[in-house]
Amino acid sequence: MRVLITGSNGFIGKNLLLHLKERKDIEVVTFDRNDHIDDLIKSLSGIDFIFHLAGINRPKDPKEYQSGNVGLTDHLARSIAYSKCKAPIIYTSSIQADLDNDYGKSKRAAEEVLISLRDKYEIPVYIYRLPNVFGKWSRPKYNSVVATFCHNIANDIPVEIHDRDSLLNLVYIDDVIDTFVNQMDGINQVNVDQVKNPYYEVDQKYKTTVGKLADQLYQFKKSRINLQTENVGGGLVRALYSTYLSYLPKESFKYEIPSHQDSRGTFVEMLKTNDAGQFSYFTAHPGITRGGHYHHTKTEKFLVIKGTAKFKFKNMVSGECHEVITNGNEPQIVETVPGWSHDITNIGEDELIVMLWANEIFDRQRPDTYSCQLTHSA
Numbered sequence: 001m002r003v004l005i006t007g008s009n010g011f012i013g014k015n016l017l018l019h020l021k022e023r024k025d026i027e028v029v030t031f032d033r034n035d036h037i038d039d040l041i042k043s044l045s046g047i048d049f050i051f052h053l054a055g056i057n058r059p060k061d062p063k064e065y066q067s068g069n070v071g072l073t074d075h076l077a078r079s080i081a082y083s084k085c086k087a088p089i090i091y092t093s094s095i096q097a098d099l100d101n102d103y104g105k106s107k108r109a110a111e112e113v114l115i116s117l118r119d120k121y122e123i124p125v126y127i128y129r130l131p132n133v134f135g136k137w138s139r140p141k142y143n144s145v146v147a148t149f150c151h152n153i154a155n156d157i158p159v160e161i162h163d164r165d166s167l168l169n170l171v172y173i174d175d176v177i178d179t180f181v182n183q184m185d186g187i188n189q190v191n192v193d194q195v196k197n198p199y200y201e202v203d204q205k206y207k208t209t210v211g212k213l214a215d216q217l218y219q220f221k222k223s224r225i226n227l228q229t230e231n232v233g234g235g236l237v238r239a240l241y242s243t244y245l246s247y248l249p250k251e252s253f254k255y256e257i258p259s260h261q262d263s264r265g266t267f268v269e270m271l272k273t274n275d276a277g278q279f280s281y282f283t284a285h286p287g288i289t290r291g292g293h294y295h296h297t298k299t300e301k302f303l304v305i306k307g308t309a310k311f312k313f314k315n316m317v318s319g320e321c322h323e324v325i326t327n328g329n330e331p332q333i334v335e336t337v338p339g340w341s342h343d344i345t346n347i348g349e350d351e352l353i354v355m356l357w358a359n360e361i362f363d364r365q366r367p368d369t370y371s372c373q374l375t376h377s378a
Contacts, residue, residue, distance in 0.1 A: 003184070004047045004087070006031045006040075006076065007054030011138045012092060015173050016051060019181060037072070041079040049184050050089045052076060055110075057103070058142055065106035073110035077117040088124035089114060090180055095129050095169070115198055126183055127198045128176075131205070135173025135239070136246035146170065146213065146243060153217045154247040164211025172239040175204040206236040213240075220244045224255045228272040228361070264288045265351070269362075277359040281305070284346040284354070291343035292373040299359045300336045302344065304328050307352035312374050313340045321374075328353070341372035 003020060007013045008030035020026045031043050032054070056068030073091075080087075093111050096104035111127050118125040134146035141148050145168065152159045179202045208216075216230070220241055223229050232241040260267045265283035272278040284290055284307075294316055302311070308327040311334050314320070322340075325347070326332045336342050346352035360368075 001025060001048045001184075002027045002029065002046050003049045003051065004029045004031065004043055005051045005053060006072070007052075007092075008032050009034070010053060010055075011135075011143050012133065012173065012176065013051075013053045014137045015135065015177050016053070016180060019177050037075055040076060041083055044079055044083045044085045044087075047085055047087045050076075050080075050085075050087045051180065051184075052089055052091045052114075055092070055107070062102045065102045069103075069106035070109045070113065073113045077113050080117060080123070081121060086121070086123055088126065088184075089117075090126045090128065090183060093127050093129045095131050097129055111198075118198065125198045126200050128179075128200050128202065130176065130202070131169035131171055133171050133173055133176055135243050138173070138243070140247075144170075145210065146240070147247075149214055149217055150240075150244045150247040153214075153221055154244060154252070155249060159214055161210055161214060164209060164214075166210045168208050168210060168213060170206040170208065170236070171202045171204065172206070172236075172243075174239070176202050179203065206239070208236065216240055217244055226272070227257060227269055227278075228274065231274060264290060272361045277357055278361050280356045280358070282354055282356065284309075284344070284352040286346050286349055286351075288352075289343050289345040292341070293343075293369050293371050294341040295336070295338055295368050295370070297338055298368045299338060301357045302334045302336075303331065303355040304334075305353040305355055307346055307350050308348035309352055309354065310345045310347045311342060312345070313337070313342050314372070314374050315340050316372065341374060343374055 003026055005013055005017060005020075005028060008017050008028075009032040013030075013032070017028060017030065020028050029043050029047065031040060035043075052073065054068075054072055056064050059065060059068065079085075080089075091111065091114055093107045094104070097108040097111060098104065114125045114127065117123055132144040132146065134144045138144055138147035140151035149159050151157070179200075183200070216237065217240065219230055221244075230237055230241065232238050257268060257270065265285055265288060267280065267282040269278060269280045282290065302309075304326050306328040308325065311324040311326070313322040313324075313336075316339050324334050326334060327348070344352075344354065
């Protein structure tokens with residue numbers, strides 16, 4: 001499939017272009033503001049699908065809305081008609097097309113140009129009136145408030161909030177791209193009669209407020225200090241976290257975390273979660289024993305990364321004992337069981353490195369950790 005992307009150097013265009021380049025069945029032709037408008041007709045040669053993403057959002061002169069949105073779309077439509085190209089078109093319009101402002105009027109006029117093209121030449125047209133789109137490579141103070149807030153907070157610049165309760169309707173760039181690509185891939189199963197209504201929406205939409213957005217982004221920033229991550233595995237928080245990270249300056253790609261060292265070795269807490277415990281690692285010199293305690297409810301998983309370790313267990317009621325030996329060459333999880341005292345000894349000749357997960361964040365007020373030393377022979 002041969003695909004044309006106008007506005008390929010814009011926010012949505014960059015993301016779409018990267019996705020399409022990952023596929024071996026797609027050849028992409030690009031057209032952006034650096035190209036001459038007269039070259040547009042040449043770009044249509046052999047095109048099977050068109051993503052018309054080019055447009056003007058925040059010009060210095062409002063007259064640019066007319067040339068950048070309506071004028072370019074009209075030129076594209078006339079070029080399509082002249083070249084007899086029948087490629088379906090996805091057009092990125094805006095929810096502001098319903099509003100009585102210069103930008104909205106220009107997007108609505110561009111829509112009407114494409115609808116006229118559809119009606120006259122039976123070319124499928126899919127118009128997406130997008131709300132605030134956010135994600136990597138969105139321009140601060142241009143594409144969305146999310147981009148501005150992410151950029152400022154990641155770079156220690158204050159954000160301005162005039163109304164914390166102001167509602168935000170958002171769509172995430174990856175959801176937009178998935179929707180567009182699915183539309184392109186399924187186009188051969190859609191006939192002209194089925195697309196008489198040219199307006200489409202991205203299925204996954206999010207709602208929040210300006211205040212909640214800022215609070216969430218500041219929590220991301222804070223997590224590097226308290227090591228406590230937000231629930232970034234799904235939904236809006238996942239999308240915002242990915243977006244926030246994309247605005248970090250390169251020197252912030254890494255950050256320091258506390259390291260606790262003593263005669264036994266090193267203990268480092270890496271990551272804490274709100275409801276799924278925390279991750280740490282520790283080292284132990286040869287012959288050193290760590291642990292020697294039991295828990296009533298807390299549980300842990302140990303994974304030896306390097307070296308050889310002996311885990312010793314003792315049931316606090318029956319006195320029953322058990323031992324496990326594991327090493328870094330054979331990945332195995334050793335899990336502690338409530339009511340069993342346990343310790344771990346480095347029985348090898350090299351430093352022992354062990355990854356540790358605990359099902360809850362350590363609470364100094366209620367540690368659920370009670371000393372019980374076990375007799376141990378390495």
